[in-house]
Amino acid sequence: MELIKNLKWRYAVKKYSEKKVSEDKVDQIVESINLTASSCGIQPYRLFVITNPEIRKRLGEGSFNAQIHASSHLLVFAGFNEITSEYIESYINMMEQQRNMEKGGLKILEDTLIEYFSPQTPEQNTVWSDKQAYIGLGTALIAAAELKVDATPMEGFDPKLFDEVLGLSEKGLHASVIISLGYRDAENDYLASALKSRLPVSKFSTKIN
Numbered sequence: 436m437e438l439i440k441n442l443k444w445r446y447a448v449k450k451y452s453e454k455k456v457s458e459d460k461v462d463q464i465v466e467s468i469n470l471t472a473s474s475c476g477i478q479p480y481r482l483f484v485i486t487n488p489e490i491r492k493r494l495g496e497g498s499f500n501a502q503i504h505a506s507s508h509l510l511v512f513a514g515f516n517e518i519t520s521e522y523i524e525s526y527i528n529m530m531e532q533q534r535n536m537e538k539g540g541l542k543i544l545e546d547t548l549i550e551y552f553s554p555q556t557p558e559q560n561t562v563w564s565d566k567q568a569y570i571g572l573g574t575a576l577i578a579a580a581e582l583k584v585d586a587t588p589m590e591g592f593d594p595k596l597f598d599e600v601l602g603l604s605e606k607g608l609h610a611s612v613i614i615s616l617g618y619r620d621a622e623n624d625y626l627a628s629a630l631k632s633r634l635p636v637s638k639f640s641t642k643i644n
């Protein structure tokens with residue numbers, strides 16, 4: 436399986452070279468993330484693809500992760516602060532159109548989702564949308580590895596600063612998790628030659644037959 440080889444090749448890069456990732460490859464990674472499954476299928480997060488150097492410098496302030504500004508691209512996964520009935524209605528409406536259904540064809544699904552999310556607090560919505568964003572993060576890592584693009588998933592950033600700089604709050608979003616893309620500077624990255632360290636599969640996984 437090619438994927439296993441790619442996953443062994445990838446690592447969380449600490450030091451990137453100056454080489455830029457082509458827009459075509461970035462677009463493929465973004466499309467892969469967009470195709471990621473989400474619970475209830477309503478994609479409760481948005482993605483920001485940032486190259487602007489000044490913005491990235493500001494985003495990296497106070498973080499130990501130089502990769503925030505020193506890499507080719509920065510992707511920000513921004514979860515929804517709330518799952519509103521209006522959002523569910525508009526998403527279901529889009530689904531009906533994309534599946535060539537009549538309006539109201541997915542009414543049962545729409546009502547079920549509204550009934551499920553309505554009693555929830557914004558805090559519950561936030562936790563849930565963050566979980567969905569992390570599934571997208573996993574896809575991004577896999578897609579990047581397949582394209583032989585290096586990547587670093589990161590939680591080491593200031594979410595409040597991200598919200599402020601990117602104006603996320605007024606969009607009803609918050610920064611959930613981020614990932615940088617680029618190409619490893621193998622000579623200057625102490626992790627480039629480190630061997631992959633993982634539990635033996637037999638310890639990690641249990642088969643119950």
Ligand SMILES: Cc1cc2nc3c(=O)[nH]c(=O)nc-3n(C[C@H](O)[C@H](O)[C@H](O)COP(=O)(O)O)c2cc1C
Pocket residue numbers: 445446447448449500587588589590591592612631
């Ligand atoms: C959700 C998440 C957050 C992470 N945050 C950071 C981070 O802020 N900075 C960093 O250098 N690495 C970060 N990492 C990378 C992990 O440390 C790394 O994936 C782990 O040590 C396994 O090593 P490998 O990915 O190189 O195989 C993060 C990884 C994940 C999945």
